[in-house]
Amino acid sequence: MAKSAPAKKGRPGAKTPNDSRTNRPNISQYTVKEPTELLPFLLNKQSNLGRNTVKAILxxxxxxxxxxxxxxxxCPLEPGQTVTIRKDKVVEEPQLIGLTILHEDEDIIVIQKNAGLLSISSGQENETTAYRQLMAHVRIQDPGNRIFVVHRLDRDTSGVMMFAKSERVQQLLQNSWQDTVEERTYVALVEGKVKKTEGTISSWLKESSTLKMYSSHYPNDGQHAVTHYKTIQSNSSFTLLEVRLETGRKNQIRVHMQDIGHPIVGDKKYGSRSKAINRLGLHARVLAFKHPTKGELLRFETDIPKSFLNPFRQTSTESK
Known part of the structure; x- marks a missing residue:
């Protein structure tokens, strides 16, 4: 706790020079003087507390x-804002399962989703989803708060995704998605050695009566989908690709990898026979976009899952 000067008698509401209110012993309050972020601001004001303690308070x-x-x-702070630390009341944050919050502000939440977690329920399933957990998270602040779906990742795809915190922001993002998103990059572990080190796949995607997507090579027969790829690493059995989406269609990467004869590892629905990593070999690694209300460019990049690299380590070990 930051040190405070003795309060003067007869002035129970007086502030100390460091802007900490002394009339409520379980609350400290500070006024932001210059632009910064919340964690460094707290570490500066609560200099007698360790970093982990301050994170726990948050x-x-x-x-x-x-x-x-x-x-x-x-959380960005601007001059004139008031930061309050409460010691007497703890609001329990629900434990987040299968996801990590990478960024949150008044308009959006950006997360890293683990493979196996549904983005949002696809019917009446009463199971844990990213959507339900984040709804509970924002309602800590206000029971009336909500989140809104902007885009989705398949259950077995991991990586970066974003939700809106109002319907207005959701519409802003969805209506200008192609212009707002600067980069969507995935990594895909596919079967076999891809001969071309880089290339582009273009087709028109349609959905069958069994809800499986497939490519039509007839112009304008379905939704146009364009996928760019280049090799990161390969051996005789597997190739690790960097995949960049020019369009964002349902199951686009999965269909296009099957189209070139190299289905994604673990993707039985689209032709895979390999279970080398016991999950789908697809990870949304980078999401970069213009903030829907502030206009600033935000970029989030995550690590390649370690399991995606295991098939190459094993080959290297066996060859020694």
Missing amino acids: ARGQVLVNDRVVTAYN
């Missing part, structure tokens, strides 16, 4: 910015 919902609970470490 995670428990004990920090408010302008009277709203904030748990994101990188």
